[in-house]
Amino acid sequence: MSPLAGYLLVAALLFAIGLAGALTRRNAILVLIGIELMLNAANLNLIAFWRFGPHPEALTGMMFAVFSIAVAAAEAAVGLGLVISIHRHLKTVDLDEINRMKG
Amino acid sequence: MSISFYILSALMLAGGLGAVMLRNAVHCALSLSVAFTGLALLFLQLDAQFAGLAQILVYVGAVAILVVFAILLTRTSEEIGESNVFSRTWLIGLILAAAVFAVLGWAVLRTAPMFPQPSAAPPVTVQEIGSALMGRYVLPLEIVALLLTAALIGAVIVATHEKEGAK
Amino acid sequence: MHAETSFALQGAASTIAQWLWLIPAVPIVASGVAALLKRPQRKLSSTLAIGALGFSLILSLVAFFHVLSQWSAGAPTREVVNFPWIQVGSALVDLGWVLDPLSAVMMVMVSFVGLLIFIYSTGYMEHDENYTRFFCFLSLFAGAMLGVVISNSLLLLFMCWELVGFTSYLLIGFWYQKPSAAAAAKKAFVTTRVGDIFFLLGMVWLFAQTGTLLFYNSGAGSMESSALQGLLAQPAALGLTAAGAIGLLIFAGAAGKSGQLPLHVWLPDAMEGPTPVSALIHAATMVAAGVYLVARVYPLMQGGALTGGSTPALTVVTWVGASTALFAALIAVAQDDIKRILAYSTVSQLGYMMAGLGVGGVAVGMFHLITHAFFKALLFMGAGSVIHGCHEEQDIRKMGGLKHAMPVTFATYGAGMLALTGVPIFAGFWSKDGILEAAQHWSVAETPFYLLVLGALLTAFYMTRQVSYVFFGHYRGHGHAHESPRVMTTPLAILAFFAVLLGFVGTPAWPWFQSFLDSRAAGVDFARLGEAGLLMVSSSLIVFAGIGLGWWLYGSKSPEASAPDVLEKSAPALWHLLRDKFYIDELYSATVVAFFWAFARVADWFDRRIWGGIVAAVTWLFSAWARFNRFLDARGVDGAFDKGCEELSNGGGMLANVQSGQVQAYLRLLAAVVVVLAAILLWSSRA
Numbered sequence: 001m002s003p004l005a006g007y008l009l010v011a012a013l014l015f016a017i018g019l020a021g022a023l024t025r026r027n028a029i030l031v032l033i034g035i036e037l038m039l040n041a042a043n044l045n046l047i048a049f050w051r052f053g054p055h056p057e058a059l060t061g062m063m064f065a066v067f068s069i070a071v072a073a074a075e076a077a078v079g080l081g082l083v084i085s086i087h088r089h090l091k092t093v094d095l096d097e098i099n100r101m102k103g
Numbered sequence: 104m105s106i107s108f109y110i111l112s113a114l115m116l117a118g119g120l121g122a123v124m125l126r127n128a129v130h131c132a133l134s135l136s137v138a139f140t141g142l143a144l145l146f147l148q149l150d151a152q153f154a155g156l157a158q159i160l161v162y163v164g165a166v167a168i169l170v171v172f173a174i175l176l177t178r179t180s181e182e183i184g185e186s187n188v189f190s191r192t193w194l195i196g197l198i199l200a201a202a203v204f205a206v207l208g209w210a211v212l213r214t215a216p217m218f219p220q221p222s223a224a225p226p227v228t229v230q231e232i233g234s235a236l237m238g239r240y241v242l243p244l245e246i247v248a249l250l251l252t253a254a255l256i257g258a259v260i261v262a263t264h265e266k267e268g269a270k
Numbered sequence: 271m272h273a274e275t276s277f278a279l280q281g282a283a284s285t286i287a288q289w290l291w292l293i294p295a296v297p298i299v300a301s302g303v304a305a306l307l308k309r310p311q312r313k314l315s316s317t318l319a320i321g322a323l324g325f326s327l328i329l330s331l332v333a334f335f336h337v338l339s340q341w342s343a344g345a346p347t348r349e350v351v352n353f354p355w356i357q358v359g360s361a362l363v364d365l366g367w368v369l370d371p372l373s374a375v376m377m378v379m380v381s382f383v384g385l386l387i388f389i390y391s392t393g394y395m396e397h398d399e400n401y402t403r404f405f406c407f408l409s410l411f412a413g414a415m416l417g418v419v420i421s422n423s424l425l426l427l428f429m430c431w432e433l434v435g436f437t438s439y440l441l442i443g444f445w446y447q448k449p450s451a452a453a454a455a456k457k458a459f460v461t462t463r464v465g466d467i468f469f470l471l472g473m474v475w476l477f478a479q480t481g482t483l484l485f486y487n488s489g490a491g492s493m494e495s496s497a498l499q500g501l502l503a504q505p506a507a508l509g510l511t512a513a514g515a516i517g518l519l520i521f522a523g524a525a526g527k528s529g530q531l532p533l534h535v536w537l538p539d540a541m542e543g544p545t546p547v548s549a550l551i552h553a554a555t556m557v558a559a560g561v562y563l564v565a566r567v568y569p570l571m572q573g574g575a576l577t578g579g580s581t582p583a584l585t586v587v588t589w590v591g592a593s594t595a596l597f598a599a600l601i602a603v604a605q606d607d608i609k610r611i612l613a614y615s616t617v618s619q620l621g622y623m624m625a626g627l628g629v630g631g632v633a634v635g636m637f638h639l640i641t642h643a644f645f646k647a648l649l650f651m652g653a654g655s656v657i658h659g660c661h662e663e664q665d666i667r668k669m670g671g672l673k674h675a676m677p678v679t680f681a682t683y684g685a686g687m688l689a690l691t692g693v694p695i696f697a698g699f700w701s702k703d704g705i706l707e708a709a710q711h712w713s714v715a716e717t718p719f720y721l722l723v724l725g726a727l728l729t730a731f732y733m734t735r736q737v738s739y740v741f742f743g744h745y746r747g748h749g750h751a752h753e754s755p756r757v758m759t760t761p762l763a764i765l766a767f768f769a770v771l772l773g774f775v776g777t778p779a780w781p782w783f784q785s786f787l788d789s790r791a792a793g794v795d796f797a798r799l800g801e802a803g804l805l806m807v808s809s810s811l812i813v814f815a816g817i818g819l820g821w822w823l824y825g826s827k828s829p830e831a832s833a834p835d836v837l838e839k840s841a842p843a844l845w846h847l848l849r850d851k852f853y854i855d856e857l858y859s860a861t862v863v864a865f866f867w868a869f870a871r872v873a874d875w876f877d878r879r880i881w882g883g884i885v886a887a888v889t890w891l892f893s894a895w896a897r898f899n900r901f902l903d904a905r906g907v908d909g910a911f912d913k914g915c916e917e918l919s920n921g922g923g924m925l926a927n928v929q930s931g932q933v934q935a936y937l938r939l940l941a942a943v944v945v946v947l948a949a950i951l952l953w954s955s956r957a
Binding site for chain 2: 012020023033036043054073074087088093095
Binding site: 019022023028031095096098099100101102 | 929930931932933934937938941
């Protein structure tokens with residue numbers, strides 16, 4: 001098995017763990033944690049492909065990953081701000097109880 | 104596959120598992136930091152030094168802290184000693200995650216014979232990265248700058264206490 | 271005076287002939303105006319009627335004197351104005367009017383007698399609440415009758431004839447709330463209709479044969495020689511020529527209108543109408559229209575006769591007339607209603623006129639018509655005066671002694687009675703004698719003459735009976751009898767004057783009237799008096815015998831109403847036969863009327879069950895179809911639609927459950943879909 005496959009499998013596993021966390025935890029913030037894990041898994045994929053793919057000198061993969069990190073940071077900031085705001089209004093962050101958008 | 108790969112992967116995966124499974128939310132956040140660190144070390148091993156260090160700076164230094172702040176700000180009294188931290192439908196989520204892993208794993212293993220063999224490490228200097236950012240990737244750079252500005256302002260607005268009169 | 275209608279030459283239409291149409295038109299217009307009045311206006315309607323008829327009288331007199339001057343100058347006396355009316359296929363139907371001695375004399379008589387009766391009516395109908403309607407109808411009748419008289423076309427005559435019959439119906443049934451009056455009006459209309467059917471048939475046949483319905487049209491008319499010759503050449507059934515057959519058909523119509531046997535049944539019942547109506551219509555004018563019609567189509571009936579001979583048509587006319595004369599006189603003997611006696615007397619005298627036309631020609635019959643109009647109108651109006659004075663009593667057994675209470679009425683009535691019976695000097699004597707003389711010399715048979723003589727005897731008898739019951743003896747009614755107002759007695763006096771003196775225009779010595787009608791020169795010839803002298807003396811004796819018999823039996827005796835009549839005591843069976851009018855009405859009721867009742871019932875059943883049933887079935891079908899459609903629509907269409915909407919709503923409800931508002935549920939869905947899609951992608955690219 002080539003190293004790339006190893007890294008990819010690890011990334012997949014991390015992704016699945018992150019997804020499981022996002023789907024099963026009650027706390028909204030822990031869902032966000034799961035989402036961060038998924039993003040990180042994707043970043044690992046990107047770097048792995050950059051390293052073992054054609055033309056690594058073009059820096060495409062690394063740039064992609066760096067930008068992804070920047071965006072993930074922004075998203076985490078806004079998302080957590082939203083969670084805080086929800087907590088202020090609904091006095092809870094338990095996702096099982098939040099169904100105001102029920103339609 | 105060197106031994107460091109396995110150790111670092113195990114570290115990272117353990118940190119991830121801890122992040123999603125621990126009962127105390129703060130413990131989850133800390134476990135998350137461990138996962139981030141493990142990942143950063145993996146980046147270093149992949150000769151992506153800039154990405155790895157950026158990972159530590161941003162994720163461990165900012166995102167994890169932010170998560171901790173958020174957890175602390177949204178604590179309610181019943182959260183400590185809560186009966187169940189997992190939602191009512193945890194099984195379906197688990198099954199789905201497993202399905203996703205299965206599909207991804209299958210995709211990887213199917214195409215594994217086509218993967219190229221490892222080559223020499225590419226020379227990546229910060230200067231090159233800087234020129235790339237200012238040259239080829241200047242547009243995404245500017246857009247991300249705009250995005251970050253918007254996110255900053257947005258987060259502040261969303262999280263600010265509303266004025267008493269506007270309620 | 272023999273049966274000879276001279277074919278007088280036709281002259282150019284003079285001014286008065288051009289305006290002749292005004293004579294019937296003005297009364298009809300007056301009637302129309304009276305009909306359109308918003309509320310009844312008594313004074314206005316009677317003034318309109320009298321004024322209109324007065325105007326017609328003046329014009330008639332002008333026309334009469336014009337014809338008179340033409341006649342005395344020896345010029346053609348017939349003037350005709352024709353105009354085209356409609357086109358039937360290729361044939362043109364013309365209408366028109368004629369001014370000749372016959373129509374001139376009739377015009378003057380109708381308008382003069384009519385005017386007097388109108389004036390009389392203003393007094394007689396004063397207390398009636400339908401005064402306006404009465405004068406409207408009277409005026410319409412006068413116009414229609416004048417139309418009959420001046421008509422030159424058989425079609426126009428028929429139209430005015432029907433109008434006359436219609437107004438007669440309206441006037442007989444004037445007091446329509448009385449069931450007997452309404453029934454009498456219906457009877458009159460239906461009975462004359464029977465005659466009119468034959469009239470119509472004759473008219474159609476004449477049109478088909480000759481192509482014209484005009485009487486005179488400068489040689490092309492149907493009464494003129496070329497048409498007549500064609501008709502005479504055509505044979506019809508039973509040995510008649512076409513001319514004779516057509517003449518008999520037309521006579522059938524005249525028989526209905528003039529109350530000849532067997533269509534006489536309506537005339538006595540027509541006495542239900544007000545007395546002026548009886549005087550005008552059923553004495554002087556309408557019933558005379560039948561006689562006038564026969565006189566008009568006389569060339570048709572006379573065609574083919576040798577000089578002094580007769581035709582089958584005229585023979586029938588004579589027999590019918592003579593039998594009617596005797597028949598009605600017999601019935602009049604046994605009647606107790608003052609007007610009924612006069613009604614049967616009218617039927618009898620009409621028989622005389624028809625017989626006169628048959629045996630003696632146009633002039634003989636018309637002379638009696640004219641004199642009869644005057645004295646019969648006088649008698650009816652006098653009877654009206656008597657009824658009015660006795661407070662609407664009509665039974666002669668409840669009157670009596672009125673010669674003291676109502677002197678003017680008595681005097682005038684007496685004059686009329688003497689004229690009717692045919693006492694010498696009076697008008698009726700001369701005219702009736704003319705008929706008797708012609709009948710005596712009739713070439714076909716002597717029997718009509720004897721029938722007519724017997725009728726004259728009976729006429730004298732029953733009139734004397736009536737007069738003695740009414741005017742002599744003592745008063746047997748209730749209350750006091752009083753004389754009628756001047757507006758009623760003055761016309762009586764005028765008519766009495768004519769009843770006495772009118773006969774002198776037609777004496778054998780100076781037959782001015784007959785010559786005028788025949789358009790021949792008249793000369794005074796006293797020798798003729800001698801020829802007719804024997805007959806004159808014998809008829810006078812017969813009349814006096816009748817009067818004497820009547821006086822002897824009834825005189826001033828004044829029996830009570832409850833006591834039986836003198837004759838009844840002596841011959842009760844015969845008396846009852848006469849009183850019940852020979853049971854003719856009962857015969858008709860049992861046969862003709864019963865048949866039509868049954869037919870009407872059958873038709874009603876048919877209409878109700880069959881046609882009504884069909885209509886009901888169709889209706890039911892349609893309503894069932896409508897109900898079925900409604901069911902389909904409500905259950906089927908609506909149901910399906912409603913169900914569909916309901917399902918849509920439910921489905922929407924079910925789909926809405928997907929949006930639970932729970933973030934993790936959405937995430938789960940996303941993850942699941944991604945897995946599925948990825949699997950599909952990978953599976954399809956396996957190869």
